[in-house]
Amino acid sequence: MDISEARVGSLVDEAPRWRTTLLGYLALTKPRVIELLLVTTIPAMLLADRGSVDPLLIFHTLVGGLLAAAGANTLNCVADADIDKVMKRTERRPLARATVPRSHALVFGLTLSVTSFFYLWWTTNLLSAHLAGATIAFYVLVYTLVLKRRTSQNVVWGGAAGCMPVMIGWSAVTDTIAWPALVMFAIIFFWTPPHTWALAMKYKDDYRAAGVPMLPAVATEQQVTKQILIYTWLTVLATLALVPTTGWLYAAVALLAGAWFVVMAHQLYRGVRRGESVRPLRLFLQSNNYLAVVFLALAVDSVLALPLIP
Known part of the structure; x- marks a missing residue:
């Protein structure tokens, strides 16, 4: 939703x-x-x-x-x-x-x-x-x-x-399924939990009222943000696994955008551990931008066919 x-x-x-x-x-x-x-x-x-x-x-x-x-x-x-x-x-x-x-x-x-x-x-x-x-x-x-x-x-x-x-x-x-398609599948698979849980943290009372055991509704914020951090790292690693079949533009964007995404997840996790007021919705919104930037770079890189090593 x-x-x-x-x-x-x-x-x-x-x-x-x-x-x-x-x-x-x-x-x-x-x-x-x-x-x-x-x-x-x-x-x-x-x-x-x-x-x-x-x-x-x-x-x-x-x-x-x-x-x-x-x-x-x-x-x-x-x-x-x-x-x-x-x-x-x-x-x-x-x-x-x-x-x-x-x-x-x-x-x-x-x-x-x-x-x-x-x-x-x-x-x-x-x-x-x-x-x-x-x-x-x-x-x-x-x-x-x-x-x-x-x-x-x-x-x-x-x-x-x-x-x-x-x-x-x-x-x-x-008309086939090859390993790059499986890697792209993995990128979105790992990206989905931090994206969804960040939103669910804000609306956890909704899920409790409906009896839906979304993780933020049944676990502590520290447990949730730890899981968000783990899946964020897995997402970034998956984007880098696609580098061998792409070019330098995608590799650079995946690395820089991934570092930014990981920093945001770390900030959320650290804020919860310190008992600070956090804004999980910010990570939810920015995770959309992250995925869009990575896949846009993939599209441009594919069109330009830029080699990883000139």
Whole structure:
């Protein structure tokens, strides 16, 4: 859930009936969450063919991926409708406010999901379509219905769904899965816990009220920030593991941005240990910038095909 959803809710309140319904369906897809698709898929595709990817293939992959993400997010809202009503951060979601009937949302989510499979199969290849379908199934059936409500490590394993855009992008170009795609998967996999837990630290009372065992709701702040620090280091190390297949521009940006990200995580951890007032939301927001900068550097490096050693 992105903190900008409150704005979508306010727009729904002010809109005429038909616009209210339209904005409700749009909010179900969590548009801001889908930005991760754009940030990671294109660089993965460019790296797969070192910048010479057909623009039409990129377009089709993004459309198919967008449909898949929108379908998965909608089904997530359907499954989480009960807890969304309890949490202040999510109480303005369409199903929590009954802006959209739950049965309609279910049909909408299933339609988007099925459409994404056949669209990717038609425009890219069957492997990409299967990866998208597996992502939707894992996110809804494994993360949302099982892990989210049963373990404090929910976002660690559930975050795997958010890593799949790079796999889909790579497979759309090559019709295979190779080690650079797995490294990019690892980058996002390790990045997800510190990103999500930093936000959850601010809204831990929400999770407690809803009975969701998100780590900040069941552990001390020192334990949480220690885990954030560990996963931040793992994220940076994963970005450096991609260096052998990239050029000097990506290597430099990954190193500098990684140092900055680690320093921020250390500051949060040190502040908690000292009993100081901390701002975990700052790390949450800046983690978005970090991931965007790293993958933008990867895209530019791939297009320019800059060698690591001239």
